[in-house]
Amino acid sequence: MNTLLSSVNLAANPAALPSNIRNFLRIGRTGNDSTTCAVCHQSIPPGKQYILDAYGNATCMSHEVRSCCICGRTIIGQSFEVPAYGYACGECGKAVEYEEIEAIRCKINDFYSRLRIFIPGYRLSLRSAADMAQTYSQYFDRPPLGAAWKDDGSTEHRYRVDIMSQQSKVSIGNTLAHELLHLWQYHRGVNAPKEYAEGFCNLGAFLYTASVDKGEALVHLSRMMENRDKHYGVAFRQLKVLYDVYGLGAVIAAMKSFT
Numbered sequence: 051m052n053t054l055l056s057s058v059n060l061a062a063n064p065a066a067l068p069s070n071i072r073n074f075l076r077i078g079r080t081g082n083d084s085t086t087c088a089v090c091h092q093s094i095p096p097g098k099q100y101i102l103d104a105y106g107n108a109t110c111m112s113h114e115v116r117s118c119c120i121c122g123r124t125i126i127g128q129s130f131e132v133p134a135y136g137y138a139c140g141e142c143g144k145a146v147e148y149e150e151i152e153a154i155r156c157k158i159n160d161f162y163s164r165l166r167i168f169i170p171g172y173r174l175s176l177r178s179a180a181d182m183a184q185t186y187s188q189y190f191d192r193p194p195l196g197a198a199w200k201d202d203g204s205t206e207h208r209y210r211v212d213i214m215s216q217q218s219k220v221s222i223g224n225t226l227a228h229e230l231l232h233l234w235q236y237h238r239g240v241n242a243p244k245e246y247a248e249g250f251c252n253l254g255a256f257l258y259t260a261s262v263d264k265g266e267a268l269v270h271l272s273r274m275m276e277n278r279d280k281h282y283g284v285a286f287r288q289l290k291v292l293y294d295v296y297g298l299g300a301v302i303a304a305m306k307s308f309t
């Protein structure tokens with residue numbers, strides 16, 4: 051159960067709606083609080099149009115602001131160029147360090163272990179946006195945030211995962227949770243059509259991200275639910291329906307039918 055939602059008894063106390071849920075749903079402030087522009091710090095009078103992101107940042111329509119290519123937040127202050135991806139906010143633009151991703155990796159491992167999904171050993175590389183764009187230009191129009199590989203031959207590290215380092219921690223978790231289920235499929239000899247291979251990885255990423263108690267998690271989850279891609283969106287939602295109705299066992303059984 052999602053701790054974010056389960057920790058709030060909305061029916062008993064609607065006023066306790068946490069700000070991250072309120073911001074995500076773009077529910078305005080209650081009472082007579084005025085809205086202040088995050089760029090010019092002027093108050094925005096009632097009735098005037100403004101931009102409100104899913105994090106509660108309001109900005110006047112007159113400012114030319116960008117949305118972060120990773121978390122979707124309106125970029126206020128310092129922005130980071132992420133080559134081939136766009137511009138990122140201060141939170142997402144700094145490259146994640148190995149110690150930071152290690153903590154996330156452990157959380158994902160625990161999460162999958164509790165679901166009895168066991169991930170084989172692998173080598174993890176954090177790579178810059180420019181490096182990802184160059185390496186993957188032959189496979190994708192837009193460089194991926196992560197990629198999982200099975201090397202042929204008997205090298206020590208048979209499986210490896212590349213992760214683009216300029217991401218927020220929530221986004222890194224979502225990306226890594228996706229890539230690890232590719233390794234699970236390689237290791238189990240699951241050879242599913244691309245839509246189910248990607249859809250299954252996205253289902254795992256969705257379930258893991260739903261366990262992350264941050265407003266940004268909601269943004270990633272809703273983006274996944276809206277994805278129009280036939281692999282990452284449509285097939286993912288088909289597997290999610292299967293999961294919602296019959297549970298994870300049915301999804302795993304379906305994936306194992308592709309061995």
Ligand SMILES: [Zn+2]
Pocket residue numbers: 087088089090091092109110113
């Ligand atoms: Zn303003």
Ligand SMILES: [Zn+2]
Pocket residue numbers: 118119120121122123138139140141142143218
């Ligand atoms: Zn961001």
Ligand SMILES: [Zn+2]
Pocket residue numbers: 228229232247248251
């Ligand atoms: Zn994938």
